[in-house]
Amino acid sequence: MSALVIDAFEFGRSNGHRDGTMPVARMARLSKDCADDSGELSWSVDGSTISHGHAALTVAVAGSVQLVCQRCLNPYVFAFEASTMLVLGKDDDQADEIEDMLDDESIDVIVGSRTCDIGDLIEDEALLALPQVPKHDVCPDTKLLDALNADKPSPFAGLKDIKTDTPNQQ
Numbered sequence: 396m397s398a399l400v401i402d403a404f405e406f407g408r409s410n411g412h413r414d415g416t417m418p419v420a421r422m423a424r425l426s427k428d429c430a431d432d433s434g435e436l437s438w439s440v441d442g443s444t445i446s447h448g449h450a451a452l453t454v455a456v457a458g459s460v461q462l463v464c465q466r467c468l469n470p471y472v473f474a475f476e477a478s479t480m481l482v483l484g485k486d487d488d489q490a491d492e493i494e495d496m497l498d499d500e501s502i503d504v505i506v507g508s509r510t511c512d513i514g515d516l517i518e519d520e521a522l523l524a525l526p527q528v529p530k531h532d533v534c535p536d537t538k539l540l541d542a543l544n545a546d547k548p549s550p551f552a553g554l555k556d557i558k559t560d561t562p563n564q565q
């Protein structure tokens with residue numbers, strides 16, 4: 396069993412804590428949404444118990460990934476920090492009951508597992524933190540940059556002039 400697999404109910408009731416770092420490359424679903432799979436995320440999972448004795452996990456992730464701007468199609472670094480409390484239900488029915496009882500949009504209720512892979516929870520949290528349409532706050536104006544570069548005389552053009560001019564001056 397992987398070190399990242401926990402009994403989610405037990406982890407919550409015993410106020411468990413785990414933290415670490417995970418390379419983006421190890422998260423297939425996340426890397427698919429990124430320009431490349433460089434970088435790593437730091438994460439932590441904390442167990443707790445909420446009202447009525449329901450176990451909960453608070454999953455936090457922070458780090459940065461490379462996304463592709465949908466406006467100019469250039470890659471850029473997206474830094475984020477996110478955390479969500481996941482309350483555990485034993486099955487779908489209980490999860491629905493807890494959801495109604497909490498009536499809190501910021502808390503998610505999931506069906507807990509005794510063989511819960513923390514890695515999946517971390518990746519889910521990171522995916523939720525990504526913008527739906529990734530884009531720069533302000534795109535670098537590449538057209539303007541390209542135009543500037545095209546207007547600039549080549550340094551070799553200058554050398555050629557010197558070479559051809561020199562014999563005439565003598």
Ligand SMILES: [Zn+2]
Nearest residue numbers: 464467531534
């Ligand atoms: Zn852009």
